[in-house]
Amino acid sequence: xxxxxxxxxxxxxxxxxxxxxxxxxxxxxxxxxxxxxxxxxxxxxxxxxxxxxxxxxxxxxxxxxxxxxxxxxxxxxxxxxxxxxxxxxxxxxxxxxxxxxxxxxxxxxxxxxxxxxxxxxxxxxxxxxxxxxxxxxxxxxxxxxxxxxxxxxxxxxxxxxxxxxxxxxxxxxxxxxxxxxxxxxxxxxxxxxxxxxxxxxxxxxxxxxxxxxxxxxxxxxxxxxxxxxxxxxxxxxxxxxxxxxxxxxxxxxxxxxxxxxxxxxxxxxxxxxxxxxxxxxxxxxxxxxxxxxxxxxxxxxxxxxxxxxxxxxxxxxxxxxxxxxxxxxxxxxxxxxxxxxxxxxxxxxxxxxxxxxxxxxxxxxxxxxxxxxxxxxxxxxxxxxxxxxxxxxxxxxxxxxxxxxxxxxxxxxxxxxxxxxxxxxxxxxxxxxxxxxxxxxxxxxxxxxxxxxxxxxxxxxxxxxxxxxxxxxxxxxxxxxxxxxxxxxxxxxxxxxxxxxxxxxxxxxxxxxxxxxxxxxxxxxxxxxxxxxxxxxxxxxxxxxxxxxxxxxx
Ligand code: ATP
Ligand code: MG
Numbered sequence: 001x002x003x004x005x006x007x008x009x010x011x012x013x014x015x016x017x018x019x020x021x022x023x024x025x026x027x028x029x030x031x032x033x034x035x036x037x038x039x040x041x042x043x044x045x046x047x048x049x050x051x052x053x054x055x056x057x058x059x060x061x062x063x064x065x066x067x068x069x070x071x072x073x074x075x076x077x078x079x080x081x082x083x084x085x086x087x088x089x090x091x092x093x094x095x096x097x098x099x100x101x102x103x104x105x106x107x108x109x110x111x112x113x114x115x116x117x118x119x120x121x122x123x124x125x126x127x128x129x130x131x132x133x134x135x136x137x138x139x140x141x142x143x144x145x146x147x148x149x150x151x152x153x154x155x156x157x158x159x160x161x162x163x164x165x166x167x168x169x170x171x172x173x174x175x176x177x178x179x180x181x182x183x184x185x186x187x188x189x190x191x192x193x194x195x196x197x198x199x200x201x202x203x204x205x206x207x208x209x210x211x212x213x214x215x216x217x218x219x220x221x222x223x224x225x226x227x228x229x230x231x232x233x234x235x236x237x238x239x240x241x242x243x244x245x246x247x248x249x250x251x252x253x254x255x256x257x258x259x260x261x262x263x264x265x266x267x268x269x270x271x272x273x274x275x276x277x278x279x280x281x282x283x284x285x286x287x288x289x290x291x292x293x294x295x296x297x298x299x300x301x302x303x304x305x306x307x308x309x310x311x312x313x314x315x316x317x318x319x320x321x322x323x324x325x326x327x328x329x330x331x332x333x334x335x336x337x338x339x340x341x342x343x344x345x346x347x348x349x350x351x352x353x354x355x356x357x358x359x360x361x362x363x364x365x366x367x368x369x370x371x372x373x374x375x376x377x378x379x380x381x382x383x384x385x386x387x388x389x390x391x392x393x394x395x396x397x398x399x400x401x402x403x404x405x406x407x408x409x410x411x412x413x414x415x416x417x418x419x420x421x422x423x424x425x426x427x428x429x430x431x432x433x434x435x436x437x438x439x440x441x442x443x444x445x446x447x448x449x450x451x452x453x454x455x456x457x458x459x460x461x462x463x464x465x466x467x468x469x470x471x472x473x474x475x476x477x478x479x480x481x482x483x484x485x486x487x488x489x490x491x492x493x494x495x496x497x498x499x500x501x502x503x504x505x506x507x508x509x510x511x512x513x514x515x516x517x518x519x520x521x522x523x524x525x526x527x528x529x530x531x532x533x534x535x536x537x538x539x540x541x542x543x544x545x546x547x548x549x550x551x552x553x554x
Contacts (some may be wrong), residue, residue: 007057010316012050012257016058016227025226028060032086032093033067033100033216033230036078036200038271039286039293040085042307042328043262049311050259051229052091063223064093068101069215071199079200081286085294090304100215101201103222107210108162110218110248111173111192115154119247120191121146122157124171133179134187140180141187147176161194164207168194175214177243185240189213217241220254228256232318262314263322266476267292268484282493283477289529289540290477290497300474301517301527301542303339306332325476329543336525336542339515341369341376344414344459345505345539347471347523349388351434352460354419357385362464365444367415381506383416386463388504393458394435396424403456405435411456414521418443418454459521466504469537472529473499505537517542 007013019025030051034040040048055062064086068074083097100107114120123146125133135141149157158173160166173192181187191214196207217240220228228241238256245253263269268277269292277283277291286293289300297307310331314323344367363383369376393404393411405411410420417439425434442449477497483489509518509528517527525542532538 007053008312008315010259011318012227012229012259012316013054013057015257016054019226020058027226028055028058029063029094029224029226030055030060030229031063031065031098031220031223031225033065033219034082035067035070035073035271036075036082037070037073038078038275039081039291039295041269041271041274041294042264042292042297042310043269044085045089045294045307046262046311046314046316047229047231048086048089048091049308050316052086052089052093053311054227054229055094060226061094062091063095063098063225065098065100065219065223067212067216067219068099068199068201069209069212071195071197071209074200076200081295085298088294088298088304089307098219098223099201100210100219101199103215103219104202104206104210106222107215107218108208110244110250111158111210111214112155113248114175114191115158115173116151117247118151119176120173121149121154121176122161122171123147123174123188123190127169130190134184135179137184143179144174144188147179147188158192161192162206162208164196166194168196170194173208175240175243177240181239183236183239185213185237186243189240213237213240214244217244217254217256218248218250221245221250221252224252225254228254230256230258231261232258232320233261234258258318259316260318260320263320263482264292264328265322265325265481266478266483267325268478268489270484273484273489276490280490282490289472290474299530300540301336301525302332303335303516306335309335322482326547329547332543333525333545333547336515336517336519338373340517340519340525341513341515342367342371342521343506343509343518344381344461345469345471345503345520345523345526346388346390346459346461346466347473347501347503348391349461349504350391350394350432351463352387352389352419353434353436354385354387354439355422355436356438359385361385362462365416379508381415382462382465384462384464387413387460388463388466389435389458389460391432394421394424394432396432404458405437405456410440410452410454411458412443412454414457414459416444416460417441418448459523461504461506463504465507467507467537469503469505469539471501471503471526471539471541473501473541475499505539509537519545 032051052062133142172190174188177186179187195209235258287295287299364380365383366378367381396407398406407421419437419439421437423436424432475497478492479494480492483492524544526539529538529540
């Protein structure tokens with residue numbers, strides 16, 4: 001299959017194309033294997049887009065399999081959240097959702113097979129002793145005194161383990177491989193441990209649970225996975241993956257390939273750290289719009305297409321790198337710039353009173369929903385004597401660079417008339433609260449007839465019909481590009497990562513448009529938050545209009 005514009009090639013696609021051409025496989029089968037111990041983050045999106053994307057492009061299939069071998073940390077709530085996120089990203093898994101725990105019976109059988117072949121033994125060494133015997137990267141390990149226990153005894157002991165006759169930590173089942181291997185994972189790895197834990201899928205049926213490395217490869221083989229794609233930290237474990245498959249009776253040989261994890265600046269992508277942010281209430285839950293979780297991005301106003309586009313732009317390689325946040329933001333900006341209808345909102349309101357506009361009169365004006373796309377139509381907006389404008393859009397005095405409203409000067413109100421500021425009213429602190437102006441009734445949709453040039457344009461909201469709203473403005477969650485490198489990453493949380501503004505929005509924005517959100521003219525892209533009510537609308541700023549990240553570090 002040729003490289004398409006839509007899906008740039010990468011080393012994994014090249015391997016697959018070669019395998020298909022050589023007839024190694026007729027159909028490609030991949031899987032996405034999350035552990036249900038947290039919400040998915042943007043790094044997982046990379047893996048989802050890779051696995052499901054490959055299945056789709058090569059007419060194969062992709063399974064969703066929960067890698068649920070650690071019941072203590074897992075939760076059914078995570079299972080549900082993960083399913084929702086995968087669907088939201090636009091992907092469907094093949095058949096039913098799978099669980100590694102579906103295979104506990106078979107895995108147990110394969111463990112017995114290894115015992116029977118003299119390739120696994122029950123070890124009663126303590127954890128400390130095992131660590132001691134393991135050796136180091138430069139020193140070979142030592143054989144456990146239990147390594148040469150006979151097969152019949154091992155079988156009996158494993159049965160006792162399974163029957164709950166041993167306490168947690170008292171013993172474990174280990175594969176008998178090579179204590180001198182340069183790959184630590186081959187130094188007789190533990191493949192089963194005792195754990196008296198309730199499992200969200202299998203209940204209290206088991207008190208022994210298989211380890212990840214033993215489970216993953218066998219689950220892949222049972223499902224007929226052809227290409228098992230994972231991140232680089234599993235590179236060494238591939239030796240164990242292959243060893244298990246070679247030494248059990250299963251007639252499928254999945255192959256593991258590793259690619260680099262996504263790292264994103266100014267955030268953390270590790271479930272352990274994300275859990276800490278949630279549990280210590282540094283953020284407002286897993287879907288806090290500042291979180292790099294898929295649920296957080298969704299609530300922030302990211303669209304599935306923008307996340308998929310991001311995954312396409314970052315590509316798939318074996319090189320570790322740190323991706324700039326501006327990459328992610330560019331994707332949603334590009335999407336919304338085309339698709340989002342325009343609307344007007346004022347985040348820091350001051351009053352603009354048009355003294356020559358009749359009291360009590362409301363004029364209905366028409367505003368295009370998109371400046372470059374007529375098919376998006378127009379909407380009616382009210383215009384009356386009192387409007388709201390942004391405090392920053394007015395100055396009593398300014399030089400020519402300030403293209404907004406200045407005392408004694410003119411500016412155009414977007415989609416409406418030209419006004420001239422005449423005088424102001426201030427509060428006790430000297431802040432301008434009201435600007436009084438005159439409007440030129442001849443300037444609706446056209447320049448002044450006498451040839452006066454009015455360069456600036458500002459946005460506004462009509463005071464009779466505008467609605468009070470809360471605007472949540474988000475910034476990076478951390479103050480440093482790589483918070484994970486800090487001794488304590490919560491020390492570098494940005495205290496200003498959320499700024500809440502009370503302002504005014506034009507009427508009629510009652511539910512998010514098909515694009516996901518609006519562009520509020522001159523202020524950014526916004527979407528309604530789930531906490532929004534009829535009494536008080538709450539908007540999240542998805543992203544600003546321009547890249548403000550590029551400047552960071554200047
Ligand atoms: P974390 O380190 O965040 O806890 P994990 O690897 O433990 O992640 P899993 O649920 O085991 O999370 O991951 C499911 C799949 O997603 C795995 O194949 C894993 O390699 C992949 N994955 C996890 N994090 C990233 C990332 N940052 N970039 C790309 N793929 C990732
Ligand atoms: Mg993991």
